[in-house]
Amino acid sequence: MTRTNWESLPGTNKAMAAARTRIENGDTGDRVRLDLDLTDQDRADLGRRLGMDWELSGKPVTLGRLRAAFAQTGAVLEQVLTTRGGPLQNLPAQRAQQRAARTASVEAAYQILADAGIAEPVVTLARQRRWLGKPDVDDIAGRARDTAALWAALPAGGRRLSELADHLYDDPHALDRDRDLGRITARILAASDAPQADGDTGRANAAANALAAAEWRQTWAAHEVLCDEVSATVLVLGLRLTGQASAAALAATAAHHGEPVWLTARSLRGRWTPADPATTIRVCENPAIVEAAADELGAACPPLVCVYGRPSTAAWTLLHGLADAGVRLLISTDRDIAGLGFAKAMLKIPGALAWLPDAAGLYEETRLHDLLSDLRATK
Incomplete structure (x- = not known):
């Protein structure tokens, strides 16, 4: 053959x-x-x-x-x-060349972030977590350029998120929370805003939390970007504010009638101040506490603020504004893992103290008698 x-x-x-x-x-x-x-x-x-x-x-x-x-x-x-x-x-050589090309493209993309002025530790974290995506699948250079363009446009001077996105990318939804660019930029902003003392862990945690609704609004608000302000709310009872912000008129009317009222982040825009900066304002987590106080004390109830779980942008705006005016804040939450986390964050507000820390009970509802007794004694 x-x-x-x-x-x-x-x-x-x-x-x-x-x-x-x-x-x-x-x-x-x-x-x-x-x-x-x-x-x-x-x-x-x-x-x-x-x-x-x-x-x-x-x-x-x-x-x-x-x-x-x-x-x-x-x-x-x-x-x-x-x-x-x-x-x-020579497939090994080709694969080595491809790896080198990918590495070079990744280096170039993250260098765009550094050149834009984003801090080196944040750029390093973004690269470690691959926030820009995968070079074989995603346009990481394009995402880096879009992120750099946003960075250069901040602070935004009170522009709405959709307006800013439309201006920068011709797409009002480009920075939405369910879009890649929105998630990338929110993580970078949150990590950049984290206290330096918290180090890499603090930056990573801030970036991870930035995608939750409340932190999302707060992250953008820190850079003067308005983000769905009517959905961010805080419940108040007996709170009297003065000033041009619409929250002042809403809170004053509700306090006069002894009715709880929801204030939005939008209504807290503008100038406002507590009617009595020397007062003490109690802060709780659950609306049931406010309801019970309204039923029993009505218009005689001392000022009470309810954050309703994780504090929203509206809640943080209100609490920080009150503290800045000299108001003394007393903080109560549930004592489960989530509640203790909320309390820890709020107790970082200058001058804030725990409200009845010695009262027994895991949940605020089990401490309702003690909380109402304290409100009753203060009216």
């Missing part, structure tokens, strides 16, 4: 295809085994060159045996593979 005929047999074709795969992947030694699923006929085909002893032995085909088979006819395996299937590729 001629060499050409032997090369065209199914068993030989399988061996040559497997040989190309191994050689192109850098496995070139004579002892390299070929991964083959051979039928009896395939082994018979190969046995015509590899010998009957090999055919009957059940041993695998190696590159060395295949090279020897071609050498019998004066041919070189690699030359035959090149003639039949084109030049042999």
